[in-house]
Amino acid sequence: MAAAEVSLIVETRDTRGSGATRAALVAHLSAQTSLSDHVLERQLPTGDALLVARITAHGAAAVPDAPPARKKVVLDFLIQRKTAEDLVASIKNGHVTEQAYYMAASGRPQLVCVVEVDVAAAVGDEEDLGERVSA
Numbered sequence: 001m002a003a004a005e006v007s008l009i010v011e012t013r014d015t016r017g018s019g020a021t022r023a024a025l026v027a028h029l030s031a032q033t034s035l036s037d038h039v040l041e042r043q044l045p046t047g048d049a050l051l052v053a054r055i056t057a058h059g060a061a062a063v064p065d066a067p068p069a070r071k072k073v074v075l076d077f078l079i080q081r082k083t084a085e086d087l088v089a090s091i092k093n094g095h096v097t098e099q100a101y102y103m104a105a106s107g108r109p110q111l112v113c114v115v116e117v118d119v120a121a122a123v124g125d126e127e128d129l130g131e132r133v134s135a
Helices: 020-031 057-062 084-093 095-105 119-123 127-134
Strands: 004-011 039-042 049-055 072-083 110-116
Touching: 072 084, 072 095, 084 095, 084 110, 084 119, 084 127, 095 110
Parallel strands: 004 039, 072 110
Antiparallel strands: 004 049, 049 072
16 A cells, blocks of 8 residues: 555646647646546646645554645655746746746755757757756
8 A cells, every 4th residue: 555645736827828738738647547636737836846645544554653644745846847948938038047946935855847849959059048058
């Protein structure tokens, strides 16, 4: 038996955005039989996704001072998704710095940025920008 059931909480405003790949994320994940009940949409104050564990009865009984059964615990990871084009635009207009600030202020120790599609194509001939994106 599992000590906890983990769910992926996905930001609703992001998945309902204009990009087809963003709108398809929840549908794709939910179509996976093992994930269908563990992908939830919610409005998040920052980031695009995070992981939440719900303690099972087995997990609550496993060790002394374990959280009680059914308690929800936000796990360490906060995830930001960006297409390569969005990442480049966010670096150019400074929005990525603001997003990074709010993600860091969330207190989650593991901040992850998942970049979708081809970064090199999005950067083009701008060498300086290519170095900033790679950093």
